[in-house]
Amino acid sequence: MSDNVEKYIKRNVNKGINSRIAQKFVDAGLEVMRSCINCGTCTGGCPSGRRTAYRTRSAIRRALTGDESVLSDIDIWLCSTCYYCYERCPRNIPVTDMIIKLRNIAVEEGYILDPHFSLANDIFYVTGHGVPANGEANKKWQDLRESYGLPPLPPTVHTHPEAVKEVQELLKSVGFTELMENAAKLKGERAKKEEKKEEVK
Amino acid sequence: MNQENQWRYGFFLGCVAPNRYPMIESSIRAVFDHLGAELLELEGAACCPAPGVFRAFHIPSWLIIAARNISIAEELGVSPLTGCNGCYGTLRDAWFEMEHEPHLKKMVNEHLAKIGRKYKGNLEPKHVVQALYLDMGIEYLRDHVKHKFKDLKVAVHYGCHILKPSDKRPWDGEYENPTFLDEIVELTGAKSINYQDKFMCCGAGGAVRTAVKEVSADFTREKLANIREAGADIIIDVCPFCHLQLDLGQMEANGVYKNMIGEPFKTPVIYLTQLLGLSFGIDPNKLGLIKNHNLAGVPPFISIDPFMEIVKEQLI
Numbered sequence: 406m407s408d409n410v411e412k413y414i415k416r417n418v419n420k421g422i423n424s425r426i427a428q429k430f431v432d433a434g435l436e437v438m439r440s441c442i443n444c445g446t447c448t449g450g451c452p453s454g455r456r457t458a459y460r461t462r463s464a465i466r467r468a469l470t471g472d473e474s475v476l477s478d479i480d481i482w483l484c485s486t487c488y489y490c491y492e493r494c495p496r497n498i499p500v501t502d503m504i505i506k507l508r509n510i511a512v513e514e515g516y517i518l519d520p521h522f523s524l525a526n527d528i529f530y531v532t533g534h535g536v537p538a539n540g541e542a543n544k545k546w547q548d549l550r551e552s553y554g555l556p557p558l559p560p561t562v563h564t565h566p567e568a569v570k571e572v573q574e575l576l577k578s579v580g581f582t583e584l585m586e587n588a589a590k591l592k593g594e595r596a597k598k599e600e601k602k603e604e605v606k
Numbered sequence: 607m608n609q610e611n612q613w614r615y616g617f618f619l620g621c622v623a624p625n626r627y628p629m630i631e632s633s634i635r636a637v638f639d640h641l642g643a644e645l646l647e648l649e650g651a652a653c654c655p656a657p658g659v660f661r662a663f664h665i666p667s668w669l670i671i672a673a674r675n676i677s678i679a680e681e682l683g684v685s686p687l688t689g690c691n692g693c694y695g696t697l698r699d700a701w702f703e704m705e706h707e708p709h710l711k712k713m714v715n716e717h718l719a720k721i722g723r724k725y726k727g728n729l730e731p732k733h734v735v736q737a738l739y740l741d742m743g744i745e746y747l748r749d750h751v752k753h754k755f756k757d758l759k760v761a762v763h764y765g766c767h768i769l770k771p772s773d774k775r776p777w778d779g780e781y782e783n784p785t786f787l788d789e790i791v792e793l794t795g796a797k798s799i800n801y802q803d804k805f806m807c808c809g810a811g812g813a814v815r816t817a818v819k820e821v822s823a824d825f826t827r828e829k830l831a832n833i834r835e836a837g838a839d840i841i842i843d844v845c846p847f848c849h850l851q852l853d854l855g856q857m858e859a860n861g862v863y864k865n866m867i868g869e870p871f872k873t874p875v876i877y878l879t880q881l882l883g884l885s886f887g888i889d890p891n892k893l894g895l896i897k898n899h900n901l902a903g904v905p906p907f908i909s910i911d912p913f914m915e916i917v918k919e920q921l922i
């Protein structure tokens with residue numbers, strides 16, 4: 406392809422890309438979406454799109470054209486990561502991976518849903534499990550384990566306090582804790598703005 | 607042939623099986639023991655971490671915690687083995703990505719060094735079904751069958767991440783119409799029946815269950831309606847999270863979509879090794895099929911009594 410044509414395509418498809426967030430889309434590799442031919446196979450086979458307003462093709466396309474509103478939309482959290490779109494895309498675009506990347510950017514920008522935030526910070530970071538069974542509140546799960554001939558707690562982080570520390574240290578080291586603090590801050594600021602708007606009304 | 611040495615795995619428990627559905631953990635342990643495979647404990651293992659949530663929050667964190675989990679198995683010189691599609695998705699994708707992108711492995715090891723660990727990547731993470739089908743093989747399993755069902759109609763639920771992404775799975779790229787799980791199920795004399803959208807997702811994954819339970823329950827509703835329509839006696843699955851969704855989620859679908867479904871759903875949900883173990887002649891107590899407690903609010907939420915009746919009539 407000649408340089409001219411290459412430039413022409415870039416300019417037209419990425420016309421929205423000049424903001425900070427749109428640049429993030431590019432950095433995350435979402436540009437592979439440019440080979441999308443809009444065939445709709447991804448949307449057509451999507452089990453989530455069958456029952457919600459979520460449209461795979463449209464979510465990806467919004468990101469590609471630099472439309473930031475895709476990050477605050479609940480739609481990107483409705484993908485069950487079944488990987489049908491990833492498998493069936495005739496252009497070999499790893500669609501599901503792209504959605505996961507969009508979610509990463511959404512979290513960075515503070516668009517993390519409350520149940521997810523609490524799962525990450527109050528459960529996973531504290532216990533090392535996403536679904537824990539330790540502590541008095543979880544006594545029944547320990548009893549259930551015993552009733553099936555297992556020790557009350559599994560040989561995981563639950564019986565190795567030093568392992569929980571390892572997990573926490575890694576999460577700090579890789580920037581997870583910082584990311585969550587920042588997400589909480591951005592979320593808080595946004596909520597305040599909304600409150601003010603309400604007051605003005 | 608020394609099978610004990612041949613089939614040694616590090617049993618990666620994950621979260622849902624040990625902490626909510628321990629009957630699944632028991633049955634995997636019992637069946638592997640029966641087959642002469644050794645399961646070593648992965649002491650101090652954490653959440654895989656769950657691909658739909660933690661990977662979606664921050665890919666590098668997901669990769670590093672996954673690498674730490676795999677490294678615990680590496681220290682024992684064995685492949686991590688999981689009975690969960692979600693854990694499989696995480697461990698296998700993380701392993702695959704680090705094998706293909708050396709800079710990721712390097713980045714991961716820089717962090718792991720801080721806690722005195724190292725990720726090597728020389729041992730492939732495996733699913734319980736992969737160990738049964740590819741390591742041991744269908745003939746070896748057949749040799750252990752003692753009892754056969756005469757008339758049991760099974761709706762097999764593969765789930766998503768045991769098959770996909772297919773380029774990172776061991777099934778030769780097959781994801782539209784695989785048969786390995788049906789073959790194992792049919793060893794027991796049961797019939798794997800066809801039903802509409804058999805390979806459809808249960809609805810739990812991708813952070814959807816955590817975020818919007820009604821959407822999850824609607825996936826499950828559709829799945830269960832198709833299964834009931836086809837006349838299945840039970841559902842067989844190979845993932846504790848699918849299992850939770852098809853069992854607890856079955857109750858939720860019965861509530862939320864009461865007006866849509868007619869009769870409430872009541873299809874028992876059984877994990878593969880529970881069924882297989884019965885056919886091998888393993889004590890149902892060891893397979894987590896007999897309730898020995900008076901706890902409330904614990905699974906199975908959908909009674910498995912109708913299934914145990916069939917077991918009594920046909921196997922004993």
Ligand code: SF4
Nearest residue numbers: 441442444445447494
């Ligand atoms: S299936 Fe692939 S090419 Fe078709 S619309 Fe979706 S992303 Fe584009």
Ligand code: SF4
Nearest residue numbers: 451484485487488490
């Ligand atoms: S992976 Fe997500 S977007 Fe793709 S088909 Fe499945 S639910 Fe839809």
